[in-house]
Amino acid sequence: MRNFKFNPAARIMHVGTLALLVSLAALTGAYAQDAAEGPGAPTPSAKAAAPIDLTGYWESMITYEWEIRMLTPRPGDHDGVPLKPAAMQIMNAWDPAKDTAAGQQCKSYGAPLLMRLPERLHITWQDDQTLKLETDAGEQTRLFRFTASAAAEHGPRTWQGYSLAEWHRYQVGARGSPGSDQFNPGRTQGGELKVITTNLKAGYIRKNGIPYSESTKLLEYYDVIQDGSGSRLIMLTSDITDPVYLYYPYISTSQFLQQPSAAGWEPSACSAIW
Amino acid sequence: MPSNSGQMRAAHCAARAIFVRGMAFATALMLASFALPERSQAQIAPEPFDISGSWAPVDTQTAQERGWGPVEGDLAGIPLSKAGYAREYAYTAALDSVPDHVCRLYSQFELAAGIAALRFWPVLGGPPGTDAGTRIIAWEEAGGGSHPLTTIWMNGMPQPSKYADHPEGGFTVGHWAGDVLIAETTNMKTTAMRRGVAYSSDQATMTSMFIPHDNGFLTAVFIMHDPAYLTRPYVYANAYLRSSTEPVGVAANPSCLPNSEGLPAGSVPFFLPGSRGVGDMAKIYHVPDSAEGNPDALFPAFRDKMKDQFLKTFHTFPSAKNCTLMCDSPADILGSGRTEGFPSP
Numbered sequence: 001m002r003n004f005k006f007n008p009a010a011r012i013m014h015v016g017t018l019a020l021l022v023s024l025a026a027l028t029g030a031y032a033q034d035a036a037e038g039p040g041a042p043t044p045s046a047k048a049a050a051p052i053d054l055t056g057y058w059e060s061m062i063t064y065e066w067e068i069r070m071l072t073p074r075p076g077d078h079d080g081v082p083l084k085p086a087a088m089q090i091m092n093a094w095d096p097a098k099d100t101a102a103g104q105q106c107k108s109y110g111a112p113l114l115m116r117l118p119e120r121l122h123i124t125w126q127d128d129q130t131l132k133l134e135t136d137a138g139e140q141t142r143l144f145r146f147t148a149s150a151a152a153e154h155g156p157r158t159w160q161g162y163s164l165a166e167w168h169r170y171q172v173g174a175r176g177s178p179g180s181d182q183f184n185p186g187r188t189q190g191g192e193l194k195v196i197t198t199n200l201k202a203g204y205i206r207k208n209g210i211p212y213s214e215s216t217k218l219l220e221y222y223d224v225i226q227d228g229s230g231s232r233l234i235m236l237t238s239d240i241t242d243p244v245y246l247y248y249p250y251i252s253t254s255q256f257l258q259q260p261s262a263a264g265w266e267p268s269a270c271s272a273i274w
Numbered sequence: 275m276p277s278n279s280g281q282m283r284a285a286h287c288a289a290r291a292i293f294v295r296g297m298a299f300a301t302a303l304m305l306a307s308f309a310l311p312e313r314s315q316a317q318i319a320p321e322p323f324d325i326s327g328s329w330a331p332v333d334t335q336t337a338q339e340r341g342w343g344p345v346e347g348d349l350a351g352i353p354l355s356k357a358g359y360a361r362e363y364a365y366t367a368a369l370d371s372v373p374d375h376v377c378r379l380y381s382q383f384e385l386a387a388g389i390a391a392l393r394f395w396p397v398l399g400g401p402p403g404t405d406a407g408t409r410i411i412a413w414e415e416a417g418g419g420s421h422p423l424t425t426i427w428m429n430g431m432p433q434p435s436k437y438a439d440h441p442e443g444g445f446t447v448g449h450w451a452g453d454v455l456i457a458e459t460t461n462m463k464t465t466a467m468r469r470g471v472a473y474s475s476d477q478a479t480m481t482s483m484f485i486p487h488d489n490g491f492l493t494a495v496f497i498m499h500d501p502a503y504l505t506r507p508y509v510y511a512n513a514y515l516r517s518s519t520e521p522v523g524v525a526a527n528p529s530c531l532p533n534s535e536g537l538p539a540g541s542v543p544f545f546l547p548g549s550r551g552v553g554d555m556a557k558i559y560h561v562p563d564s565a566e567g568n569p570d571a572l573f574p575a576f577r578d579k580m581k582d583q584f585l586k587t588f589h590t591f592p593s594a595k596n597c598t599l600m601c602d603s604p605a606d607i608l609g610s611g612r613t614e615g616f617p618s619p
Binding site for chain 1: 335454488491495584
């Protein structure tokens with residue numbers, strides 16, 4: 001049987017060690033989430049990792065550039081578009097009847113213009129790594145892939161091209177920010193979706209025949225905001241780079257109001273004039 | 275019976291073992307603290323995003339509206355209430371030349387509807403003692419030209435009563451939501467929601483959201499709330515690019531000084547109800563009157579009401595080769611600093 005006696009030095013060491021252990025445990029706990037999301041943890045799917053919820057029905061809400069978005073722009077109206085001379089020639093030759101006759105009426109429904117058309121969106125997860133965006137205008141489908149696909153990237157060009165997506169995340173409550181997220185009440189994280197689209201079939205950047213080329217790269221940021229009246233909006237920022245027809249990037253913003261249901265969904269075929 | 279020296283040796287060994295373990299934990303703790311520097315050091319409190327500096331506006335969007343101005347009577351896309359509609363249809367741009375009205379244009383919302391660049395810089399402060407000067411208590415926001423300087427208070431300052439003064443620039447408080455700076459402006463003067471076309475009431479408030487992206491992009495969302503003249507929030511957004519070479523000037527205080535614009539003394543231009551006539555929107559774009567200021571006209575379903583009439587007259591537009599409106603060369607929209615980083619045409 002061991003003979004325990006009071007030892008001041010050992011007692012101090014025990015207490016000190018205990019304090020250190022408690023401190024270390026507290027720190028470990030505080031950063032456990034960071035560690036769990038560290039390099040050793042399994043990577044969650046894009047669907048599971050989504051910092052914002054883009055799914056559901058959305059509708060264009062057009063509060064500026066109304067006359068060139070709600071209506072077909074006047075022939076030659078390229079206000080704000082930094083066109084090169086080669087593009088001007090194509091624009092000047094625009095003939096919607098010819099496009100229709102040639103079966104090219106979807107030229108104004110390619111990804112660079114699609115999101116600026118008056119329309120409804122239906123966004124769903126096609127699978128854990130692919131977000132699907134459908135439009136009723138022109139009945140188009142965009143696929144935002146979170147995993148690279150060589151087949152899609154280098155396959156035949158399409159109106160919607162090849163879109164590679166990634167989430168940009170921020171931690172609400174971290175780095176001095178408040179503990180609640182105005183954009184996503186009840187959630188503890190936020191962020192945005194970044195999408196880069198390439199491998200596009202050449203089409204129109206504006207409905208009145210202003211062209212974009214196959215070399216076009218479309219960069220998009222999708223954010224979700226609230227407008228202060230209880231409505232959620234997608235705020236989309238788009239950057240179109242086309243070394244063939246544009247002097248410098250054509251940048252714009254668009255907004256979509258969340259809808260409670262599919263009511264109003266009105267699929268319509270591509271039209272070259274309307 | 276164990277000897278005293280044996281007991282002492284055993285106790286010494288135990289204490290040494292405890293000491294070694296303790297030192298190991300202390301070392302681990304110290305190393306851990308080195309690995310987590312920002313969370314434990316008392317420096318200037320970091321912000322979720324460093325918004326300070328100049329931001330160049332991108333004028334590929336709404337170039338006409340934000341540049342040389344919208345066509346007369348362009349109310350399309352603004353969700354006006356009946357009161358707002360009545361007011362705007364009595365309004366003529368000549369009213370802006372009345373000395374009392376000259377400065378109404380230059381407000382926070384004009385930062386959205388105009389072509390101004392943005393500049394932010396921090397105001398440091400903090401309670402007396404060690405925190406003094408180590409916290410950002412406000413952001414100053416300037417738009418150059420005649421736009422009033424806006425102070426975005428980040429220190430929990432309460433907003434004043436709606437009956438308090440409505441100074442040039444209003445009163446603004448802000449907070450971070452993640453990496454997004456959100457500013458709420460109250461106590462605004464009546465101001466332009468669309469230049470030379472539509473004005474807010476003095477009950478209006480404004481929410482500004484500054485959303486950073488990578489590649490030096492910033493999306494600024496400006497939302498006007500006006501219980502008197504709007505049926506729903508009027509949302510406007512612009513993109514900006516971080517600029518390193520074009521610092522935005524700061525306006526003097528006051529930022530706008532009214533002067534005579536040639537109106538006879540006592541003259542207050544206006545339209546009587548029904549006397550305004552057909553506006554340029556109908557002439558130039560064939561926009562039906564029903565679209566002007568109509569909240570329904572913001573949404574796709576409204577197109578069904580315009581389609582037939584518009585297509586009937588579409589062929590009457592001049593051809594692209596004979597374009598005389600909104601058909602300027604790219605050089606016309608290249609402003610100083612607005613296209614920094616882009617190749618020259």
